[in-house]
Amino acid sequence: MTTSRRKFIKISALGLGGVVASASALNVFGKNSYLNEIVAQNIVKNLKKTATYCEVCFWKCAAWAFTNENNEIKKIIGNDDDPHCNGRLCPRGTGGVGMYHDEDRLKTPLIRTTINGEETYREASWEEALDLIASKFKNIKEKYGAESVALLKHGSPGSHLEHLFKAFGSDTIAEPAYAQCRGPRETGFGLTFGSWIGSPEPTDIRDTKCLVLIGSHIGENMHNSQVQEMSDAIDNGATIITVDPRFSTAASKSKHWLAIKPATDIALLLSWMHVLIEEDLYNKKYVDTYALGFDELKAHVKPFTPEWAYGITTIKPEEIRKTARTMAASAPSVIVHPGRHVTWYGDDSQRSRAIAILNGLLGSWGNRGGFYFKEKISIPKYPHPKYPEPKWGWHDLGKQYPFSEMGITSELVKATIPNKDNKHPIKAWLIAGTNLINTLPQREKTIEAINAVDFMVVIDTMPMEITGYADVVLPECTYLERYDGIRSATNRTPSIAVRVPAVKPKYNSKPAWWISKEIGERLGLGDYFNYNDFEDVIEWQLNKMGTSLEEMKKIGVKKFERTSGPLFLEDGQDYEFGTLSGKIEFYSHQLAEKGFDPMPVYTPHPEPPQGFYRLNYGRSPMHTFSRTINNPNLSDLKDENTLWVNPKVARILDLKKGQEVWLKNQDDKLSTFSIKVRVTERIRWDSVYMYHGFGHNNKKLTRAFGKGVSDTELISKVVIDPLMGGTGLRGNFVSILTENPHKNIEL
Amino acid sequence: MRYAMVIDTLKCVGCSDCVVACQTENDVPIGYCRDWITETVSGTYPNIALELKSERCNHCENAPCVRCCPTGASHIVDGGIVLVTADECIGCGACIESCSYDARYQHPDGYVDKCTFCHHRLKKGQLPACVSVCPTKCMYFGDLDNPNSEVSQLLKNRKYKTLAPEAGTNPHVFYLI
Numbered sequence: 001m002t003t004s005r006r007k008f009i010k011i012s013a014l015g016l017g018g019v020v021a022s023a024s025a026l027n028v029f030g031k032n033s034y035l036n037e038i039v040a041q042n043i044v045k046n047l048k049k050t051a052t053y054c055e056v057c058f059w060k061c062a063a064w065a066f067t068n069e070n071n072e073i074k075k076i077i078g079n080d081d082d083p084h085c086n087g088r089l090c091p092r093g094t095g096g097v098g099m100y101h102d103e104d105r106l107k108t109p110l111i112r113t114t115i116n117g118e119e120t121y122r123e124a125s126w127e128e129a130l131d132l133i134a135s136k137f138k139n140i141k142e143k144y145g146a147e148s149v150a151l152l153k154h155g156s157p158g159s160h161l162e163h164l165f166k167a168f169g170s171d172t173i174a175e176p177a178y179a180q181c182r183g184p185r186e187t188g189f190g191l192t193f194g195s196w197i198g199s200p201e202p203t204d205i206r207d208t209k210c211l212v213l214i215g216s217h218i219g220e221n222m223h224n225s226q227v228q229e230m231s232d233a234i235d236n237g238a239t240i241i242t243v244d245p246r247f248s249t250a251a252s253k254s255k256h257w258l259a260i261k262p263a264t265d266i267a268l269l270l271s272w273m274h275v276l277i278e279e280d281l282y283n284k285k286y287v288d289t290y291a292l293g294f295d296e297l298k299a300h301v302k303p304f305t306p307e308w309a310y311g312i313t314t315i316k317p318e319e320i321r322k323t324a325r326t327m328a329a330s331a332p333s334v335i336v337h338p339g340r341h342v343t344w345y346g347d348d349s350q351r352s353r354a355i356a357i358l359n360g361l362l363g364s365w366g367n368r369g370g371f372y373f374k375e376k377i378s379i380p381k382y383p384h385p386k387y388p389e390p391k392w393g394w395h396d397l398g399k400q401y402p403f404s405e406m407g408i409t410s411e412l413v414k415a416t417i418p419n420k421d422n423k424h425p426i427k428a429w430l431i432a433g434t435n436l437i438n439t440l441p442q443r444e445k446t447i448e449a450i451n452a453v454d455f456m457v458v459i460d461t462m463p464m465e466i467t468g469y470a471d472v473v474l475p476e477c478t479y480l481e482r483y484d485g486i487r488s489a490t491n492r493t494p495s496i497a498v499r500v501p502a503v504k505p506k507y508n509s510k511p512a513w514w515i516s517k518e519i520g521e522r523l524g525l526g527d528y529f530n531y532n533d534f535e536d537v538i539e540w541q542l543n544k545m546g547t548s549l550e551e552m553k554k555i556g557v558k559k560f561e562r563t564s565g566p567l568f569l570e571d572g573q574d575y576e577f578g579t580l581s582g583k584i585e586f587y588s589h590q591l592a593e594k595g596f597d598p599m600p601v602y603t604p605h606p607e608p609p610q611g612f613y614r615l616n617y618g619r620s621p622m623h624t625f626s627r628t629i630n631n632p633n634l635s636d637l638k639d640e641n642t643l644w645v646n647p648k649v650a651r652i653l654d655l656k657k658g659q660e661v662w663l664k665n666q667d668d669k670l671s672t673f674s675i676k677v678r679v680t681e682r683i684r685w686d687s688v689y690m691y692h693g694f695g696h697n698n699k700k701l702t703r704a705f706g707k708g709v710s711d712t713e714l715i716s717k718v719v720i721d722p723l724m725g726g727t728g729l730r731g732n733f734v735s736i737l738t739e740n741p742h743k744n745i746e747l
Numbered sequence: 748m749r750y751a752m753v754i755d756t757l758k759c760v761g762c763s764d765c766v767v768a769c770q771t772e773n774d775v776p777i778g779y780c781r782d783w784i785t786e787t788v789s790g791t792y793p794n795i796a797l798e799l800k801s802e803r804c805n806h807c808e809n810a811p812c813v814r815c816c817p818t819g820a821s822h823i824v825d826g827g828i829v830l831v832t833a834d835e836c837i838g839c840g841a842c843i844e845s846c847s848y849d850a851r852y853q854h855p856d857g858y859v860d861k862c863t864f865c866h867h868r869l870k871k872g873q874l875p876a877c878v879s880v881c882p883t884k885c886m887y888f889g890d891l892d893n894p895n896s897e898v899s900q901l902l903k904n905r906k907y908k909t910l911a912p913e914a915g916t917n918p919h920v921f922y923l924i
Binding site: 636680 | 760
């Protein structure tokens with residue numbers, strides 16, 4: 001096998017193979033709805049609403065999809081009864097219509113082939129594509145074991161495929177949402193409070209008196225109910241403290257913005273603890289009742305004065321003291337937010353530990369205005385035979401990270417790259433709903449692994465970068481066109497939501513549950529897929545839960561009573577935390593036993609060399625990851641990212657607003673495309689900033705192609721979190737090039 | 748009855764949900780919009796202020812667009828809402844030029860289009876699409892003539908501004924500051 005075998009090829013020379021969104025659709029309402037009232041009202045009357053929940057991001061807000069008499073999706077509105085959205089979707093949810101209408105969608109199964117020595121794709125029938133996948137999977141299972149087939153996934157399709165994989169005998173499963181996003185905080189909070197944060201976060205923001213955001217840009221990350229509650233908190237006069245090197249939207253709503261020097265957060269957190277303890281401001285009663293290791297913590301943070309932290313963080317000592325006192329005055333109605341996407345500098349689990357301990361000192365866990373005890377509702381399992389026991393799986397691949405609790409994508413990539421010492425070689429990949437090229441750092445490693453696998457399948461709704469590397473591409477229909485698993489929610493009160501198809505799948509696309517079942521049956525796993533339609537599964541589950549599909553189609557969301565007890569601790573209540581000791585662990589024996597710091601320690605991180613700026617990136621409210629940039633409605637709101645540059649830097653480098661520049665990182669990685677300069681005071685002079693997810697290089701994404709720069713391609717240096725294997729992504733530096741470095745290279 | 752919109756700039760996060768909700772509600776063609784977000788940054792690092800706000804037709808009491816319309820297509824209806832009758836609009840663009848808020852655009856079908864305060868929704872007792880969708884609930888809508896309405900109360904109790912007051916248009920969109 002040559003390493004260039006699976007070079008990226010464009011999905012090209014294919015007919016549209018389906019109907020382009022009818023042009024008349026635009027005129028149904030547009031031409032003067034208010035004038036011709038009777039017509040307009042008739043149209044409104046005729047809109048049919050279908051219960052769904054959103055799949056544009058992972059928040060899964062329940063919604064209603066409205067279709068007209070021609071079965072065209074007109075709009076999507078939040079479900080009033082849903083605690084994830086309270087009837088208000090975010091821009092991405094409202095723009096979900098574009099995901100359905102996008103004419104660049106994958107339309108039919110594709111199989112990689114060589115014609116006249118040129119690699120290309122040919123259209124295939126589902127039958128042929130699925131047969132091919134099943135036969136390849138069988139071969140690999142015979143030769144290497146089912147475990148050698150790995151699943152890399154995200155979102156709702158992932159759970160259907162996870163079932164297929166477990167039935168097949170493979171637990172070699174991972175998703176970027178863990179090691180590239182929120183894993184470290186689950187470890188940090190898990191070790192401290194014995195409980196994961198999970199999604200949505202159980203933060204009682206609406207009732208808080210003080211919200212502390214550390215690099216968390218709520219409002220730019222549109223985590224719907226969190227954004228809504230932050231707005232409630234503003235109404236209620238809560239103090240917001242934002243720690244961010246960039247003047248984020250949240251910073252603009254804050255009483256205190258601490259413009260921290262990047263990579264020094266742990267120093268600030270330790271110093272805050274120092275102030276709370278030295279000034280006797282911590283929540284003594286709470287700490288005495290629920291926490292272990294206070295004396296060790298007190299001794300540990302003694303040297304970390306605000307003056308010490310000033311030299312590291314550039315935050316003035318009086319600011320550190322003032323903000324610590326504000327938190328203490330609000331306690332226990334205070335939230336030091338755990339954040340999301342917390343894989344920054346490689347010591348992220350320890351930073352999350354510091355955040356958790358700080359919350360512990362303030363007594364916010366289990367108190368109103370702090371963290372509530374979330375309640376999950378479990379969905380009855382549709383009966384199927386017991387899964388076979390795999391000989392190895394994600395556990396074994398991530399062994400060196402003792403606190404990992406989910407598959408680590410980067411370890412799966414590593415196990416795929418041939419190496420004689422590798423006891424667990426991976427030979428095939430199935431990728432669903434995640435564009436690994438723009439999701440994982442160190443792109444060349446991902447591509448090396450892709451080149452090494454014997455067989456690779458990609459399931460997606462869009463022709464992403466990753467689809468171009470597949471041997472077989474399967475077009476999934478969008479969430480608006482399919483039944484899916486029941487959404488259960490961790491919230492103040494438990495609720496479920498259903499997803500019912502609003503329209504038939506467009507083009508020749510299919511739902512992931514169908515794809516899983518078809519592959520399963522071809523693999524002789526029919527017993528695991530004992531239903532005709534996923535509708536049957538949901539119906540069965542809903543009946544077990546005392547409702548029915550008929551009812552759920554009408555209401556979309558059903559709330560249940562809490563059964564696990566109150567949301568908050570009662571005064572002095574005896575409570576056992578989920579840690580080994582049953583207490584909040586300031587000092588972690590588990591960490592000490594494994595040779596890690598039992599309490600968080602500040603370690604200096606590299607700083608940008610001369611002529612380089614730290615590459616910071618974050619979310620734009622209109623987009624999710626890199627998956628929505630081509631969505632016609634969302635691309636209309638933001639179609640490219642810009643490079644935020646401080647005016648001082650712009651002056652030194654003679655950069656003008658709107659000027660096109662290219663970026664080169666410390667490892668000489670060049671940006672494929674150019675990015676326009678945005679000169680703004682909202683960014684420090686040692687850093688630059690861009691929105692994540694842009695710079696697509698697949699030409700089949702007609703709106704997204706070549707617009708802006710992909711931050712991911714500039715992330716080549718990664719520091720691994722030794723506790724759980726998270727990949728620290730914020731340690732890269734870029735220089736700004738004003739001349740096109742690709743002049744002689746055809747893209 | 749005088750309809751007004753009050754927008755709390757202290758809560759707006761500039762997410763543009765109002766924009767996309769308007770587009771899907773009113774079939775505004777991709778590439779056009781009836782409302783939009785502005786961002787104003789003032790000060791120098793690290794002493795900065797940022798104002799985000801959602802803008803649209805101000806439904807002015809003294810509306811230059813209505814005065815200058817040669818066909819009467821631009822007109823004011825009950826509640827003070829400024830509307831354009833598409834069938835009467837000849838697309839001359841005089842109203843676009845006269846608008847102090849740059850709130851109008853030429854629809855590809857040839858007529859001039861803009862925010863209607865979702866007149867069709869108001870008739871059914873619904874709020875404008877942008878107000879109903881806003882995740883921060885920073886947008887309020889109601890009757891200025893009713894002293895107990897949310898909008899009247901907010902304007903009574905909070906500091907606010909209007910855009911381009913010097914134009915003398917008497918706008919019906921207010922920004923809490």
